[in-house]
Amino acid sequence: MKPRHLVGIWVLLLVLLGVSLLLANLGNVLLATTLIFGVAALKATLVALFYMRLKWEPGYIFAIIFTGLAVVLILFFTLVPDIIYVYGN
Amino acid sequence: MKHRLGIWFFLGSEIAVFGGLIACYLLYRFRHPEWGLQAVHTLTGIGAINTVVLLTSSLTMILAHWFVEEDNFKSAANYLGMTILLGIVFLLFKSYEYHHEINQGLVPTKSLFWGFYYLMTGLHALHVIGGLVANGIIWTGLRKGFSTHRIESVGIYWHFVDVVWIFLFPLLYIASSGGAQ
Numbered sequence: 668m669k670p671r672h673l674v675g676i677w678v679l680l681l682v683l684l685g686v687s688l689l690l691a692n693l694g695n696v697l698l699a700t701t702l703i704f705g706v707a708a709l710k711a712t713l714v715a716l717f718y719m720r721l722k723w724e725p726g727y728i729f730a731i732i733f734t735g736l737a738v739v740l741i742l743f744f745t746l747v748p749d750i751i752y753v754y755g756n
Numbered sequence: 757m758k759h760r761l762g763i764w765f766f767l768g769s770e771i772a773v774f775g776g777l778i779a780c781y782l783l784y785r786f787r788h789p790e791w792g793l794q795a796v797h798t799l800t801g802i803g804a805i806n807t808v809v810l811l812t813s814s815l816t817m818i819l820a821h822w823f824v825e826e827d828n829f830k831s832a833a834n835y836l837g838m839t840i841l842l843g844i845v846f847l848l849f850k851s852y853e854y855h856h857e858i859n860q861g862l863v864p865t866k867s868l869f870w871g872f873y874y875l876m877t878g879l880h881a882l883h884v885i886g887g888l889v890a891n892g893i894i895w896t897g898l899r900k901g902f903s904t905h906r907i908e909s910v911g912i913y914w915h916f917v918d919v920v921w922i923f924l925f926p927l928l929y930i931a932s933s934g935g936a937q
Contacts (some may be wrong), residue, residue, distance in 0.1 A: 668822075670819055670822060670870055672816060672823070673819060674819050674909045676815075677811060677812065677814075677815040682810065682813060684787075684804065684807055684808065686810070687925075687926060688804060688930065689799075690930075691800075691930045703926045703930055704926060706926075706928050707866030707922050707923055707925070710922045711919045711922045711923065712824055714814060714915050714918055714919050714922065715894045715915070717921060718814050718815075718817075718818045718915045718918075719911075719912050719915045719916070719919075719930060721914075724760070724764075724771050728760070728761070728764050731764045731765055731768040732764070732767070732768060732771065734768055735767070735768040735769065735770075735775065735871070736771060736775065738772040738775070738776075739771065739775030739776055739778075742772075742775075742776050742779050742780075743779040743782075744779065746779065746854065746905075747783065750783045750784075750786070750787055750866075
């Protein structure tokens with residue numbers, strides 16, 4: 668990628684940051700939180716694909732990343748029963 | 757390729773560390789909606805400025821890498837120098853935040869929310885410091901005119917630290933203020 672493309676992605680990231688800050692003022696809490704994390708996921712994807720060059724990496728690099736994410740998901744779902752049964756409904 | 761594989765294995769474990777913390781935070785947050793009232797005391801403005809600082813440092817980092825590939829080590833050193841400066845600016849703002857919060861009695865033992873806040877932002881700040889040390893080593897090499905592909909590995913690490921902050925910012929600052937409590 669040429670520097671102008673990299674600068675373009677940076678501008679897009681800053682615009683998305685502005686959008687996140689505006690979304691915080693939405694009246695609907697659930698909708699606001701969902702959209703804010705959606706925008707954060709989009710920003711992270713842009714950084715990972717173009718700055719970390721994941722777009723051009725072979726499949727086994729993705730396998731390493733998804734293994735890490737799988738560990739997090741396992742941790743999350745194994746903790747859910749604790750949260751429900753220890754803290755109540 | 758070996759160095760890229762190595763850094764990605766390392767980051768795979770880092771995803772589990774930060775992801776685990778974020779997962780625990782989210783689970784507790786679901787159970788404690790009142791954390792929103794505590795979280796409004798975080799300095800959202802400074803958090804936003806720090807997000808801009810880190811995103812900009814990611815840009816200067818990737819530009820430094822681009823110039824290394826063009827064999828233009830002088831420009832690469834300049835951009836890497838900017839990345840280091842921006843990393844220091846991030847830490848200075850973070851220190852100001854800690855100073856402000858601790859002065860208000862918002863210490864890690866104040867509540868579980870503040871415990872998570874200091875743990876997650878503190879661990880992230882340690883990663884920034886680690887990145888600064890690595891960047892400094894590469895910067896010294898570039899200033900001496902050494903071609904080094906290690907800048908790619910250090911860059912991937914630096915961008916990862918940026919990605920972590922991209923999630924920490926809404927978790928601890930934005931989603932806690934205004935209407936999104």
